[in-house]
Amino acid sequence: MKEIDCRGFSYLRIIREIKKYFNSIGEGEAIIIVSSELGRSNVIRYATHKGYRLDQDEEENSFSIKVEKRGCLEVIEEEYIFSILVACDKIGGGDETLGEILISEYFEALNECEKLPKEILFISSGVKLLHKDSNCLEHIRMLYQKGVAILINDTSLDYYNLRENITFGEISNMYDMVITMKKSEKLVKL
Incomplete structure (x- = not known):
């Protein structure tokens, strides 16, 4: 399982790192480590929006979020202009x-x-x-x-x-x- 350490990263960089990994694989999972509540909530919001499964643990000074991507979970959004x-x-x-x-x-x-x-x-x-x-x-x-x-x-x-x-x-x-x-x-x- 891939570990993506995003401690100290800005929220945009956290999302970039997650997207880069999950866009490079068909299915799989990763542990995302962030150092703030804001980082944790951004990871959860992004993964939920994409339809990924989540499991999370809180440790002292960091949060670990297990994100699992399975092809059948991808959310289909309505197209609009x-x-x-x-x-x-x-x-x-x-x-x-x-x-x-x-x-x-x-x-x-x-x-x-x-x-x-x-x-x-x-x-x-x-x-x-x-x-x-x-x-x-x-x-x-x-x-x-x-x-x-x-x-x-x-x-x-x-x-x-x-x-x-x-x-x-x-x-x-x-x-x-x-x-x-x-x-x-x-x-x-x-």
Whole structure:
């Protein structure tokens, strides 16, 4: 049985390690070791979502979670089309630095999802995330390379004088963006 020691890892790295192992095998099991309650709950949430069997033990300063993958347990999810509307260059209305960290973590985590949005629409100050100095730019570029359409509002780009900075995606007017949003079965607004 494989042991995956994730003590001290961030939640995204824990999920990456688990996905890497279980995507490389057809069936099998592993013991995942984490050092925090948050890490434990993230492993449980991920494994439950995938339909894997779980068994867990708590030790001093660590948690061991036995995860078992059997082909017949995989959860089949209903397909739906969703889009993301990004209207701000940070998440939340509080501390600006925290908001910038959170939006960067959001796009990093979105890259780890199996179901990606059909498109991401950037309007207002959200277009700043596509600037060459943005902490989010590479995460957004990775989504684009995975086939996610990136639509960038032309009026917002002109307002922030960022049109020359755009190296990928499609510059779009508000009318076309509204049509795209109406076609989406689900719209997530940031």
